[in-house]
Amino acid sequence: MSFVWFWTFWHWSKESFREGSLLRSPLHGIGGHWDEWYRHEASESDHEAIAKTGRSEASQRQFISWLLLHWAGETELRANRQAHRFVLGQIAHLEPFKHWAAFEKYRASYGIGGISAVVLAEGSPGKPEDVRAVEALALTADPTASAIVAEGFQADSIELETPRSAVASMLGGKGLLVFLTLWLASGKRAYPRWLEIVLSLGWVAVAGLILYLAAGPDPGEGLIFLCGTLFALWSGLILVAATQAATQTIRAWQQGRKWCARLEQSQVRLRMDGGLTIKGGSAGLPFCLNALHSLYRANSHADRRSWLWERLFHKLRGESQAWAATGSITAEGFLKPVMLEAKLRACLQSEGIKHVLTPRQHGGGRKAVYRLADARGASPKQTAPTPPCSVKVRLGFAAEEPCLRVHPCRHVAQALMRLGEFNSKRQLALNFFAVATSVAMLIALRDLKAILLPPPSPMVVAPSSPLPDYLWVSLDTMHPDQFLVVLESSYWLNRRAELSPRVGAHGPPRAEIHLQRSEAASTTDQEDGTVWIERRYQFLGREFAPGRHIGRYDVSYLNRIGHE
């Protein structure tokens, strides 16, 4: 077995912790524990074996590989995917590892990257060094220490606790609600590209059908087909959208709650080298974002079922080095203004920073970046070779666009939308279009129902008209607006009449036809004539050609009904 000495140390640490000689757990106290073991507990043969391992860089690297692949997998630390990085980062500063070349990169960072914080040194006008790399690690809770720990800098506990509260809010509180609302309103969906196009076309088709039915030529016999198609299409689109929204929202919520519970049982370690004592809370936003990311990294892939979180952190993992952030944060995740100009200047001069998240405030935004870039007299990144960025020719100025994009935010949720590249103008436009279309559909829903699911044919009921020059047609129906009454007679003028709603407290709806003799009457029989009951089709106030006849009554019958 290789590197037995490390196992010896680890078991000494565990046993000492168990028996009460050590206060901190073997993981959290690994630095001090190693120092103690190496100085006082390690045997001569252990020292020899350690020295042998350290003799060449190859064997040092072999030890690191063993630590990452085998040791971490065989200890209880395997559940936390960041613990081994913490172990390497801690022991890299101790004897004898601090002299080992293979540990060089672990001395400088945990190697996990993160969003940089813009923290100005005292009196600095904004220099590249003020953009400071921040890393965050989530370990299991340490009862002997705070839930959030600063490494490499000092800060008031409130400056660290507030970002932690904001993280909790983003995972399972109002912050998450804000994030989900923003995503629902304008966020990219988890559709494949082809489905996105199909859905967009679907909404256009719905709007087209509504316009056609409301203002186009009378479809005649095709009315029911068109209405059926419209309703089915709209229902399908709503179903897809609602299913997608509900699924992603519920998964994000569940995942957030799970991580929120883990946050309560975790210690978040924020690392920012430089030994600064932080004054002010403008590092709150990067601390919050990095702490959030650390929870994601700490947990296994099996836990990740939310497309929203997965996309966000996938983007962060790949591109966090290009992002910097500044902003004072509240426990609910809102951002408060900070001193911005010097920080933007620092970002402009800093290599690799392409995006900066700031609070939405006066003096920020693109104009400020252009002004600062102009003040420097040249393109901000021209001093070093940088990958080509979006260069836009501006007529009359011939200026190069700065490679720094400012993203003003009012809430951390907006910062997450930016980081995850969720913002989609197309989706926002489509949502507006879909909402407007759906409002029209909801208004027209009753008309569609009348066309697609017409009410049963009504019967003529009493009373009949007591006046000789009036014909009353009373119908036994709850939907008087969906029927018409048509009089066809050789004696009377032909008439089409609408049904009035109920007359009196209990009377049925009825059509009252004022009888007027036709000048071209071909008969003298005043009771000549037939009354037809027709279905009436409407859509958003538009009246279609009458539907088929569903009832036929003689005038003589109608005159006598109720009088016999």
Added chain:
Amino acid sequence: MKPESAVEQLLRWRLARAEAEAPHAPRGAYLLKLARPWWETWPEWFKLLAQRVGRIETAYGYAMAENSRNRSGHPVAALVVRGGEELETFARVLYINVRDGRLRLRFQLDALCGQPLEAFEATFIDDKDARPLLSAQATLSVDSEYRIDTEFSGQLTRDWELLKVTDKMPFRLILRAETDSG
């Protein structure tokens, strides 16, 4: 002249010169004074500091009852004397081991403004009667921890051998910065 005798003469000459230039040997009384612990040299000052560190005790009595369930240890009252300033704080004992006539102890201070000092002279004071127990150098280790490794013998050995870091410590600390010694 033989080369061997030339080297011998040179060495003798160098020795004579070194003896002539060397400072006078300290007097016995001075050596005795140096060997005495500081609390015997300045008893009044010690008394003042001991009284002050003793007063801190009530401040952490309540927290102690809360923390005992959480394996977070009991904070030890500590008085940091540095550059004429005195700072009341708490030390958290991270490791304690009494074995083979030696005391090994690690602690961390709760609050210490600015950069941590490289070393303190740590004086252990009896928790009950403010009696000085021992004095040892505490050296800065990793992660702002201080470590003590000193000879430890006498009556206390048996009691302290059984101590766990989660127990209430039977001592308080006066931590004097090295520049304040003497």
